[in-house]
Amino acid sequence: MQSIDGVSLKRVLDVEGIKKNPDELVIIEACVHKIRTMSEFAFVILRTGRYIVQAIYEKDRCKASIEQLKVGAYVRVKGHIREDERANLGFELQLEDLEILSMPAADYPLNVGHKKLGCGLEANLDNRSVALRNPYERAIFKVQEGVVSGFREFMESQGFTQVHTPKIVAAGAEGGANIFKLDYFNQDAFLAQSPQFYKQTCVAFFDRVFEIAPVYRAEKHNTSRHLNEYIGLDFEMGYIDSMYDVMEMETAMIKYVMNYLESHCKEYLDLLEVKLPIIKDIPSITFVEALDLIKGRGGKNKYDLEPEDEVLLCEYAKEHWNSEFLFITHFPASKRPFYAMNDKEDSRFALSFDLLFRGLEITTGGQRIHDYQQQVDKMKEMGIDPEELSHYLSIHKYGMPPHGGLGIGLERFVMKLLDLQNVRQASMFPRDVHRLEP
Amino acid sequence: MQSIDGVSLKRVLDVEGIKKNPDELVIIEACVHKIRTMSEFAFVILRTGRYIVQAIYEKDRCKASIEQLKVGAYVRVKGHIREDERANLGFELQLEDLEILSMPAADYPLNVGHKKLGCGLEANLDNRSVALRNPYERAIFKVQEGVVSGFREFMESQGFTQVHTPKIVAAGAEGGANIFKLDYFNQDAFLAQSPQFYKQTCVAFFDRVFEIAPVYRAEKHNTSRHLNEYIGLDFEMGYIDSMYDVMEMETAMIKYVMNYLESHCKEYLDLLEVKLPIIKDIPSITFVEALDLIKGRGGKNKYDLEPEDEVLLCEYAKEHWNSEFLFITHFPASKRPFYAMNDKEDSRFALSFDLLFRGLEITTGGQRIHDYQQQVDKMKEMGIDPEELSHYLSIHKYGMPPHGGLGIGLERFVMKLLDLQNVRQASMFPRDVHRLEP
Numbered sequence: 001m002q003s004i005d006g007v008s009l010k011r012v013l014d015v016e017g018i019k020k021n022p023d024e025l026v027i028i029e030a031c032v033h034k035i036r037t038m039s040e041f042a043f044v045i046l047r048t049g050r051y052i053v054q055a056i057y058e059k060d061r062c063k064a065s066i067e068q069l070k071v072g073a074y075v076r077v078k079g080h081i082r083e084d085e086r087a088n089l090g091f092e093l094q095l096e097d098l099e100i101l102s103m104p105a106a107d108y109p110l111n112v113g114h115k116k117l118g119c120g121l122e123a124n125l126d127n128r129s130v131a132l133r134n135p136y137e138r139a140i141f142k143v144q145e146g147v148v149s150g151f152r153e154f155m156e157s158q159g160f161t162q163v164h165t166p167k168i169v170a171a172g173a174e175g176g177a178n179i180f181k182l183d184y185f186n187q188d189a190f191l192a193q194s195p196q197f198y199k200q201t202c203v204a205f206f207d208r209v210f211e212i213a214p215v216y217r218a219e220k221h222n223t224s225r226h227l228n229e230y231i232g233l234d235f236e237m238g239y240i241d242s243m244y245d246v247m248e249m250e251t252a253m254i255k256y257v258m259n260y261l262e263s264h265c266k267e268y269l270d271l272l273e274v275k276l277p278i279i280k281d282i283p284s285i286t287f288v289e290a291l292d293l294i295k296g297r298g299g300k301n302k303y304d305l306e307p308e309d310e311v312l313l314c315e316y317a318k319e320h321w322n323s324e325f326l327f328i329t330h331f332p333a334s335k336r337p338f339y340a341m342n343d344k345e346d347s348r349f350a351l352s353f354d355l356l357f358r359g360l361e362i363t364t365g366g367q368r369i370h371d372y373q374q375q376v377d378k379m380k381e382m383g384i385d386p387e388e389l390s391h392y393l394s395i396h397k398y399g400m401p402p403h404g405g406l407g408i409g410l411e412r413f414v415m416k417l418l419d420l421q422n423v424r425q426a427s428m429f430p431r432d433v434h435r436l437e438p
Numbered sequence: 439m440q441s442i443d444g445v446s447l448k449r450v451l452d453v454e455g456i457k458k459n460p461d462e463l464v465i466i467e468a469c470v471h472k473i474r475t476m477s478e479f480a481f482v483i484l485r486t487g488r489y490i491v492q493a494i495y496e497k498d499r500c501k502a503s504i505e506q507l508k509v510g511a512y513v514r515v516k517g518h519i520r521e522d523e524r525a526n527l528g529f530e531l532q533l534e535d536l537e538i539l540s541m542p543a544a545d546y547p548l549n550v551g552h553k554k555l556g557c558g559l560e561a562n563l564d565n566r567s568v569a570l571r572n573p574y575e576r577a578i579f580k581v582q583e584g585v586v587s588g589f590r591e592f593m594e595s596q597g598f599t600q601v602h603t604p605k606i607v608a609a610g611a612e613g614g615a616n617i618f619k620l621d622y623f624n625q626d627a628f629l630a631q632s633p634q635f636y637k638q639t640c641v642a643f644f645d646r647v648f649e650i651a652p653v654y655r656a657e658k659h660n661t662s663r664h665l666n667e668y669i670g671l672d673f674e675m676g677y678i679d680s681m682y683d684v685m686e687m688e689t690a691m692i693k694y695v696m697n698y699l700e701s702h703c704k705e706y707l708d709l710l711e712v713k714l715p716i717i718k719d720i721p722s723i724t725f726v727e728a729l730d731l732i733k734g735r736g737g738k739n740k741y742d743l744e745p746e747d748e749v750l751l752c753e754y755a756k757e758h759w760n761s762e763f764l765f766i767t768h769f770p771a772s773k774r775p776f777y778a779m780n781d782k783e784d785s786r787f788a789l790s791f792d793l794l795f796r797g798l799e800i801t802t803g804g805q806r807i808h809d810y811q812q813q814v815d816k817m818k819e820m821g822i823d824p825e826e827l828s829h830y831l832s833i834h835k836y837g838m839p840p841h842g843g844l845g846i847g848l849e850r851f852v853m854k855l856l857d858l859q860n861v862r863q864a865s866m867f868p869r870d871v872h873r874l875e876p
Contacts, residue, residue, distance in 0.1 A: 001727075003719040004765060006689030010678065012597035012645065029677040031642075031837065049597065049645025049676070074677070074839035101677070104837030105810035129833045133643045141644075145600050159450035161487065162583050164669050164848075166867045167605070167652050168618075168629075170874045180606075182620035182629070184666075185658070185871050191606075191620070198867060201876070204469075205571045206579075207450065207487025213652070214605050220623070228622075231602050238487070239467040239512070239539070240448065251444030281441040289439075327442060372543035391876035395567045399469065399542030401512035410602075429604045429636060433623050436608045438639070438829035 013048045015089055022081045026093060028053060029101070031133070032073045034113040035066070042066060044095065045113070046077070052135060055079060055093040064098040071113065072104035110134070121422055128429060128438050139268040141428055143261065144414045146268075148212060150260030151233050151408075154253045160208040160235060165198035167214060171389060173197055174337060178218045180228075191216035194407055196339065197392045199236040200368060203403045204395055210235040215407070222433050224422040225307070225360060227411055229431040236405030243351045243367040246404040247327055250355065250363065251282050254325070274418050277324040277358075283317055284327035287349070303332045311359040329353040338382045339375070341367045351404075358416040365406025372396040451486045453527055460519045464531060466491060467539070469571070470511045472551040473504070480504060482533065483551070484515070490573060493517060493531040502536040509551065510542035548572070559860055566867060566876050577706040579866055581699065582852045584706075586650060588698030589671050589846075592691045598646040598673060603636030605652060609827060611635055612775060616656045629654035632845055634777065635830045637674040638806060641841045642833055648673040653845070660871050662860040663745070663798060665849055667869040674843030681789045681805040684842040685765055688793065688801065689720050692763070712856050715762040715796075721755055722765035725787070741770045749797040767791040776820045777813070779805045789842075796854040803844025810834035 013028055030046035030053065044066065046053040055077060057066050069075070079093040110117050110124070112133045117124060124131045132138050152162065168189050172179040173196035180191040195211050202209040215232035240246060258276050261269065269276065285293070290305065294312045305313070305328065317326040333342050333350040340350040352366030369375040375396045376386045386393055414426040424430040429438055451466055468484035468491065480495040482504065493515060495504050507513070517531040548555050548562070550571045555562060562569045570576050590600065606627050610617040611634035618629040633649050640647040653670035678684060696714050699707065707714065723731070728743065732750045743751070743766065755764040771780050771788040778788040790804030807813040813834045814824045824831055849864040862868040867876055 001759065002722040004682070004685045004689045004722050005719045006686055006691075006693055009596065009686055009690055010675075010683050029839070031839070049599065049643070072837040074837060076677075102808050102837060102839055105835045108836055127832070129639045129642060129829075130836050132640075133836075138643045141601065142599065144602075148600065148602075158447065159487065161580065162586065163579065163866065164582075164586075164652070166667050166869050168654070168667050168869050168874070180620050180622070182618050184618070184874060185656075187874060189874055197876075201567045202570075202866075204567060205487070205576045214602070216606070218623075229604050229606050237448070239514075244442070245448050247442045248444055248447055251442045252447055253444075255444055281443045284440040284442050321439065370540050391567075394565070394876070397543045398546055398568050398571075399510040399512060399540060401467070401469070401540055428601065428640075431604050431606050436606065436622060436625060436627055438635075438832070 013051060013053075015051060018081060019090065022083060022091070024081070025078060025096070026081055027076065027078050028093065029076045030074070032069060032071050032075060035069065035071060044069070044077075046075070046093075047133070047135070052088060053093060054084075054087045054089075055095050056082075057095045057098075062095045062098060066098065068100065069098070070103070070107075072108055073100055074102040075100055108133070121424065125424060125430065125435065132428065136271060139271045140414065140418060140420070140426060142268040143265050143272065143274075143418060144410065144426065146261045146265040147257055147410065147414060147417070148231075148233070149264070150257035151253060152210070152212065153260065154256040155208075155210040155235055158208065158249065160210045160237070161202070161206040163199065163202050163206070163209045163211050164213065165192075165195045165202075165211060167192045167216070169197075170391075173339075175384075178220075180216050180218045193217060194232060195234050196337075196407075199234055199405060200339070200400070200403065201392075201395050203236050203238045203405075204398075204400055207238045207401075208235070215409075220433055224424075225412060225415075227423055227427055227430055227432060230412075230427065231410040233408040233410055233413075234405065236403060238401040238403045240367060240402055240404050243329070243353060243365070243404050246365050246367070246406055247282075247284065247353060250365070250406060251279075254282075255279050272418055276417070279323075279325060281323070282325045282327055282355075283321040283323050284329055284353075286330040287328055287332065288330070290328050304335050305354070305361075307360075310356050310361055314356050314359040317356075324358050326356045327353050328356065336366070338379050338384055339368050341369045342378070355406075357413065358419075360412055360416055362413045362416065363406050363408045365404065367402070367404040370396065370400040370402050451489060451491075453489060456519060457528065460521060460529065462519070463516060463534070464519055465514065465516050466531065467514045468512070470507060470509050470513060473507065473509060482507070482515075484513070484531075485571070485573070490526055491531060492522075492525045492527075493533050494520075495533045495536075500533045500536060504536065506538065507536070508541070508545075510546055511538055512540040513538055546571070559862065563862060563868065563873065570866065574709060577709045578852065578856060578858070578864060580706040581703050581710065581712075581856060582848065582864065584699045584703040585695055585848065585852060585855070586669075586671070587702070588695035589691060590648070590650065591698065592694040593646075593648040593673055596646065596687065598648045598675070599640070599644040601637070601640050601644070601647045601649050602651065603630075603633045603640075603649060605630045605654070607635075608829075611777075613822075616658075618654050618656045631655060632670060633672050634775075634845075637672055637843060638777070638838070638841065639833050641674050641676045641843075642836075642838055645676045645839075646673070653847075658871055662862075663850060663853075665861055665865055665868055665870060668850075668865065669848040671846040671848055671851075672843065674841060676839040676841040678805060678840055678842050681767070681791060681803070681842050684803050684805070684844055685720075685722065685791060688803070688844060689717070693717050710856055714855070717761075717763060719761070720763045720765055720793075721759040721761050722767055722791075724768040725766055725770065726768070728766050742773050743792075743799075745798075748794050748799055752794050752797040755794075762796050764794045765791050766794065774804070776817050776822055777806045779807045780816070793844075795851065796857075798850060798854055800851045800854065801844050801846045803842065805840070805842035808834065808838040808840050
């Protein structure tokens, strides 16, 4: 019998610690990112999970030779710190010993060591396990992690409970044909198009909930803004007075996330050469007002906004209200799901909103119906059989507070935040109509 | 145009704030949990997302009548605080006004207001949206949230990056028949049995990663410990010297989670009448030693452990080593997946481990093969065509550090932690062979 005490943990490179004790002999485990051989010495550029460390190899001062060394090898090196303001971390490493832990079987097919890969999107995605070794590419996912952490931290600060709801479901929340079907022990089952039914259910007992989880849409659109599997940042809150309570919560959350990124992800934002949007207030206009604004320029569809309309509206908001975000409210009820509450003052419109950011819809939300009879009636009006959704309707039957919520597409948000041209760049391993691997 | 400033957020009940300002007029939004009518007055027990608040209704002191009020209604009440040590929060509320926000259409089919529901598991699961309104039932998921938060906080403290990897995949990581198949635009696709391939891929560029996400197993077993969709707590770390580095990390993580629960989830643990296990060191024995220990009592299978064996081994560990956790290492290589590294000293065994907790396996982990040729050879030995996993093999081809990791089944862990009899009780909306709803 051995004892595992959980105390002698392997540590990772701690730059702050190194800077405080510059005389210490440092051990670093890393991947060889680049080698530049000079006449008298060589630069061995090391890549850890977070840092790029510049090491100096001199034959006379290092016990091991670097003759066998190549880019892509994983090594454990020992060395002394030399302060150097030109180095990105403020120091470089004078190598004293070097051990090769693992050698690659082939050279990288992409320019991992360059600042940017410089290849096309298809080559990037086809060789994703290599592309993400490029510091610029991986930085995207440190920012993504920051968005998720900031979202979570904010929701928790507001009394929301984090939940995990099933993705294999008996019925889709959004209806329509864009749903993946699977064989579930000889029953028909589907992949959840959103956690809608379940997050509403949770409001009945937790008042406020959020979820960070995959969402599936069998969209056949092969565009720069569609993914077939993405991460949804969802929340749902009880006791709202109107959908504006949900919009207030989202606005506060986005402000919080921007501050979080500023304080936690500065190095990645700098690497990506990104300036975060400054958010004060977010303007909000109705769907009808929106159509009016773009009359003559776009807006051929009278019942929904086209992607081109969203671009025009965002240009308008930037120009006139100095905002890169724009809420659109009161969409035609016929274009919103059956659980959306209709506006009492004009039932042709739903108490439903989108949030646009830099020309793209990143959120859909609104107030939901909480009254049982009202929900049954609206289902019937829309040609949905209440019997088929009896489990969902049980939440209304046994009582729900007035409530609302929203869903944010994480990859779309990150795409626009980082000014990426294609949403696939904001997904580590994107799924689209043609891409199931890697 | 309206402006949404994200400042005037709706607040939730703040018990600490109330206690500090006992003279304030308090507004609470809540569900009517119980009503007890006495001769002169009535107790109206209110349930918020977190608290049970006792309110006193007296006809002469409250503007509104409670005649229409019923259990399950959602209300907004106004009242003054009266300190009362007998009340669970240390105060009760003297009602001055009451507004009904929403009325249920039917009475609860379960005893939501009782301490425990007192119904069978099937009735509980069939009426899940009601069952979870019971404070005891919902407390399970506050503890579950605590486990997830503690896990995440610990992993972040150790330099792990949180990742999100696809659940629609082209090939299963575990092989075998227990995989769900779906139609993906006329291609065959599957639901991920684990994030194995992807978390290994991420080690190549982030060194250390973790993921909290659904995992799918098309297990036909209908037992008290199987779910077909569950939440996997996964991590994977580079630069390990052996699988014991992974086991050290898990041990430290579990200790951290227990402390986290103690400081964040005390009220829920008390309600559930649960005492957390005290963990010092976790004993670790090899598979062969384990078979020896249970010889004559169990252990009919010489190549794997049966559920009964796991129970016997945990009893032994509790009795002899005073531990409710037990690591088993060095499983027969033939019973472990193709990516498990074989023991150099005896290649019949894999550098692979399980963690047992109170009689149940909650973790499988180990050291993975990082060398390209070694992985190709092992695939061939096990009858797997390397061509079919070429995307996965690209991570070895272009280089990987020595690495290992593990996966924990969240619901199993919580089940054992809370001494629940069935893993379905630890899943909000469980999926099993027969259950696809709610």
